[in-house]
Amino acid sequence: MRKFETLLLLSPELSAENRENILLGLVSIITREGGTAAEIDHWGMRDLAYPVRKQMRGYYVRLEYQGQPALVAELERNIRISDGIFKYVTVKLADTTAEEVA
Numbered sequence: 307m308r309k310f311e312t313l314l315l316l317s318p319e320l321s322a323e324n325r326e327n328i329l330l331g332l333v334s335i336i337t338r339e340g341g342t343a344a345e346i347d348h349w350g351m352r353d354l355a356y357p358v359r360k361q362m363r364g365y366y367v368r369l370e371y372q373g374q375p376a377l378v379a380e381l382e383r384n385i386r387i388s389d390g391i392f393k394y395v396t397v398k399l400a401d402t403t404a405e406e407v408a
Contacts (some may be wrong), residue, residue, distance in 0.1 A: 307341070307372045308324025309399040312381065315392045316365040323364060328334065328390050332369065332381060339380055352366060358392050369401070 316325055333343045349366035358364065371377075378396055385394050 307374065308401055309344075309370070309372050310396055311399050312371075312379055312385075312394055312396045313368045314367045314369065314385070314394050315354075316367060317390045317392060318361060318363040318365055320365065320390045323391060325367075328388060329363040329367065329369070331388075333382065335381055335384055336371050336373060336377060339373060343369070343371045343394050345370040347369045361392070364392060 318329065320328075329346060333346070336343050345368075347368040347370070349368060351363055351365050354362055354364055382394070382396060385391050
């Protein structure tokens with residue numbers, strides 16, 4: 307299993323409940339595809355350097371998880387069709403997890 311990190315930029319107009327529902331949906335996709343969600347880090351509301359969909363603020367969330375590359379494809383497909391997420395970027399952190407090395 308590989309370790310990935312996805313940084314999400316959510317709409318500033320979403321309520322806290324809607325943000326949590328989006329994140330719970332993404333975590334359920336991770337577990338359904340055989341991965342494990344390691345950490346969800348809320349960075350909060352921040353100003354943007356340039357307008358994104360006519361918005362100058364956004365809510366940042368960092369999602370760290372482990373899984374196969376097919377998991378990333380499915381997760382990004384769901385992110386693209388989600389209404390509350392403006393932008394995202396996924397980065398591979400490691401080819402193998404610490405449990406597999408030991």
